[in-house]
Amino acid sequence: MPLLDVQDLTKLFALKGGLFQKQTNYVHAVEDVSFQIEKGESFGLAGESGCGKTTCGKLLVRLIDPTEGHIYFKGEDIAYLKGSALKEFRKNVQMIFQDPYESLNPRFSIMDTIAEPLIIQDIGTPEEREELVANALKTVDLNPPEDFIFRFPHELSGGQRQRIAVARALVINPEFIVADEPMSMLDVSIRAGVMNLLLELKERFNLTLVFVTHDLAVARYMCNRVAIMYVGKMVELAETEELIGNPYHPYTKALLSAVPVPDPKEKRERIELRGRVPTPINPAPGCRFAPRCEYAKDICAQQDPVLTEVESGHWIACFQRG
Amino acid sequence: MKILEVNNLRMYFSTKKGDVKAVEGVSLEIGKGESVGLVGESGCGKTSIGISILKLLPDNGRILEGEILFKGDDLVPKPEDEMRSVRWNGISMIFQAAMNALNPVYKVGDQIVEAIMLHEEVSKEEAYERVAQLYELVGMSPERAENYPHEYSGGMKQRAIIAMALACDPDMIIADEPTTALDVIVQDSIIKEIKKIQAKLDMTMLYISHDISVIAETCERIAVMYAGNVVEYSDSVTLFASPLHPYTNGLLSSFPSIKGPLKKLNPIPGEPPNLLNPPTGCRFHTRCPFAQRLCKEQVPEFREFQERHYAACHFAGELSLR
Ligand SMILES: Nc1ncnc2c1ncn2[C@@H]1O[C@H](COP(=O)(O)OP(=O)(O)OP(=O)(O)O)[C@@H](O)[C@H]1O
Ligand SMILES: Nc1ncnc2c1ncn2[C@@H]1O[C@H](COP(=O)(O)OP(=O)(O)O)[C@@H](O)[C@H]1O
Ligand code: SF4
Ligand code: SF4
Ligand SMILES: [Mg+2]
Ligand SMILES: [Mg+2]
Numbered sequence: 001m002p003l004l005d006v007q008d009l010t011k012l013f014a015l016k017g018g019l020f021q022k023q024t025n026y027v028h029a030v031e032d033v034s035f036q037i038e039k040g041e042s043f044g045l046a047g048e049s050g051c052g053k054t055t056c057g058k059l060l061v062r063l064i065d066p067t068e069g070h071i072y073f074k075g076e077d078i079a080y081l082k083g084s085a086l087k088e089f090r091k092n093v094q095m096i097f098q099d100p101y102e103s104l105n106p107r108f109s110i111m112d113t114i115a116e117p118l119i120i121q122d123i124g125t126p127e128e129r130e131e132l133v134a135n136a137l138k139t140v141d142l143n144p145p146e147d148f149i150f151r152f153p154h155e156l157s158g159g160q161r162q163r164i165a166v167a168r169a170l171v172i173n174p175e176f177i178v179a180d181e182p183m184s185m186l187d188v189s190i191r192a193g194v195m196n197l198l199l200e201l202k203e204r205f206n207l208t209l210v211f212v213t214h215d216l217a218v219a220r221y222m223c224n225r226v227a228i229m230y231v232g233k234m235v236e237l238a239e240t241e242e243l244i245g246n247p248y249h250p251y252t253k254a255l256l257s258a259v260p261v262p263d264p265k266e267k268r269e270r271i272e273l274r275g276r277v278p279t280p281i282n283p284a285p286g287c288r289f290a291p292r293c294e295y296a297k298d299i300c301a302q303q304d305p306v307l308t309e310v311e312s313g314h315w316i317a318c319f320q321r322g
Numbered sequence: 323m324k325i326l327e328v329n330n331l332r333m334y335f336s337t338k339k340g341d342v343k344a345v346e347g348v349s350l351e352i353g354k355g356e357s358v359g360l361v362g363e364s365g366c367g368k369t370s371i372g373i374s375i376l377k378l379l380p381d382n383g384r385i386l387e388g389e390i391l392f393k394g395d396d397l398v399p400k401p402e403d404e405m406r407s408v409r410w411n412g413i414s415m416i417f418q419a420a421m422n423a424l425n426p427v428y429k430v431g432d433q434i435v436e437a438i439m440l441h442e443e444v445s446k447e448e449a450y451e452r453v454a455q456l457y458e459l460v461g462m463s464p465e466r467a468e469n470y471p472h473e474y475s476g477g478m479k480q481r482a483i484i485a486m487a488l489a490c491d492p493d494m495i496i497a498d499e500p501t502t503a504l505d506v507i508v509q510d511s512i513i514k515e516i517k518k519i520q521a522k523l524d525m526t527m528l529y530i531s532h533d534i535s536v537i538a539e540t541c542e543r544i545a546v547m548y549a550g551n552v553v554e555y556s557d558s559v560t561l562f563a564s565p566l567h568p569y570t571n572g573l574l575s576s577f578p579s580i581k582g583p584l585k586k587l588n589p590i591p592g593e594p595p596n597l598l599n600p601p602t603g604c605r606f607h608t609r610c611p612f613a614q615r616l617c618k619e620q621v622p623e624f625r626e627f628q629e630r631h632y633a634a635c636h637f638a639g640e641l642s643l644r
Contacts, residue, residue, distance in 0.1 A: 187593075192575075217535070260506075262577045263562060265562075266538075266581060277505075
């Protein structure tokens with residue numbers, strides 16, 4: 001049994017219209033997405049800004065409620081849990097917002113920040129919590145913990161803040177973590193350090209990791225499997241090396257061809273795309289990529305292509321190969 | 323022929339806490355028609371070099387020392403009115419996040435026309451004609467000049483900003499993180515456009531980015547910056563194949579790649595120093611795996627090791643890097 005079995009997951013955000021607007025518009029942030037994640041896996045959600053990665057990640061840890069679909073966690077559907085059952089589920093999962101400037105409350109000390117999930121879950125006495133927090137700090141290489149525990153976020157560097165965010169996620173000893181990388185991480189050496197730290201912790205604690213990123217080179221480094229999203233839909237899913245070496249979906253091919261390579265001798269073949277990413281508000285029926293796809297046929301504008309396994313472990317949503 | 327020669331430039335920002343030593347003894351020479359990348363981590367002083375060259379410093383910024391020879395003429399002592407013409411048709415700068423600075427209440431084309439007429443004695447018709455040509459040059463249909471900024475995508479705004487920078491046919495462009503806020507497919511098309519324009523107009527370019535992959539794709543030469551110093555400068559292929567400075571080596575090992583075998587990232591431990599109080603001697607000594615006592619005591623000279631391959635390290639050439 002997979003750790004996580006996601007079936008037809010959908011999240012629509014209603015947009016509040018003006019006073020005289022009769023019809024409510026919906027952002028189709030995530031639509032009809034199905035996939036499984038095995039225990040101990042590192043699973044990537046990749047794609048361009050606004051494609052639904054973060055929304056999908058938040059659904060998996062139930063930070064937000066789905067509109068439709070199911071999320072089976074160890075066989076139990078957690079998609080619509082409420083109250084104490086939801087709280088119980090949350091003992092197993094955590095989300096890391098990797099933007100160190102936005103994710104930490106400036107008025108919380110490091111102790112308060114990291115202990116928060118423990119307090120929410122009623123774990124431990126104050127003394128025990130302090131020890132758990134100290135251990136979490138050691139785990140993310142912030143040594144000695146006494147040097148950090150009573151500081152505030154603004155008294156830490158960017159890299160230290162990122163480690164605090166990781167420590168906060170680890171403190172309740174979760175099985176499953178969603179890590180969301182912000183659009184642009186300008187602190188290059190810090191980013192690489194945190195990537196290595198997450199991989200190390202994943203091995204050490206046998207964590208299952210969903211890694212959200214717009215950067216496919218980062219996804220390659222971090223993930224066993226990667227799913228590519230486009231305007232709320234999952235268009236391709238495969239083992240990372242397979243996806244990179246042997247992409248099927250026309251969008252995946254274009255996306256991969258646009259990734260810059262850190263090697264001045266490398267000459268890339270670019271696949272040019274016409275047009276731009278369409279709005280996810282009340283999207284047209286059919287394949288979301290059809291207006292930009294050079295292989296589009298009549299059927300593409302009429303029917304939604306379903307994510308289908310075309311080769312063992314390699315899934316695509318496209319009429320061309322599906 | 324050298325179009326720009328920066329010699330021993332020093333620029334500080336004064337703040338309540340003391341001087342931020344943002345540019346410390348930087349030297350750089352750029353030949354006509356060359357594209358040079360300036361790369362380094364967030365806060366290392368890349369933007370500071372750009373705004374120093376154009377003397378667009380905020381009130382608290384001051385040049386303490388050094389020469390900036392543009393076509394043989396030192397810009398440092400030049401009065402503001404002469405600088406204004408240098409900025410327009412000598413060296414034009416594309417600012418970091420400039421696309422957010424377009425005025426939302428005016429049509430984009432009108433904003434470019436206004437900028438042209440402010441600097442040159444041309445009729446309105448001529449200015450509009452030029453805008454149409456510029457739009458073609460940056461790969462946009464001239465009719466789009468009639469639109470307002472909110473009708474543009476991020477990529478189109480960035481193209482418009484590039485068009486504006488080219489409006490008075492400058493000899494050189496400084497582009498500060500021109501694609502950092504953009505998605506990878508849009509980034510790729512902008513990079514392609516910049517390269518095309520650069521080749522077509524034989525434009526000299528200083529391309530600032532934190533992303534060494536983007537720099538590797540766009541620039542024939544690369545200057546690596548660390549904590550206010552340019553620590554290495556050479557042609558791109560040599561810099562990647564045989565770097566001389568340990569920081570360059572660490573930076574190169576911090577970027578995952580989508581191509582080639584999967585390599586373990588080996589980032590530099592620690593974080594860049596605070597420039598209010600940078601380390602003595604070699605500013606990298608607090609993180610350098612090869613640091614000796616000498617490094618802490620003496621500032622390494624920025625020396626030319628091979629033709630146009632410079633580095634600032636006491637032990638450059640003696641270390642085994644890459
Ligand atoms: N609370 C909300 N209300 C309305 N729309 C929302 C809300 N949250 C997200 N959206 C929309 O849903 C879509 C998917 O957003 P999401 O944040 O999941 O994208 P993403 O893939 O994480 O993008 P990025 O790479 O920019 O972080 C976008 O169109 C976004 O504007
Ligand atoms: N107006 C300013 N006043 C004070 N310090 C500044 C100012 N602008 C930049 N700095 C500081 O100067 C250093 C270099 O900044 P910057 O040139 O913007 O770096 P980069 O462009 O490489 O990210 C940083 O320490 C930054 O905080
Ligand atoms: S389903 Fe049709 S439009 Fe969509 S990607 Fe495949 S061929 Fe193109
Ligand atoms: S001078 Fe010393 S500390 Fe600086 S880079 Fe060279 S070896 Fe490292
Ligand atoms: Mg997101
Ligand atoms: Mg900058």
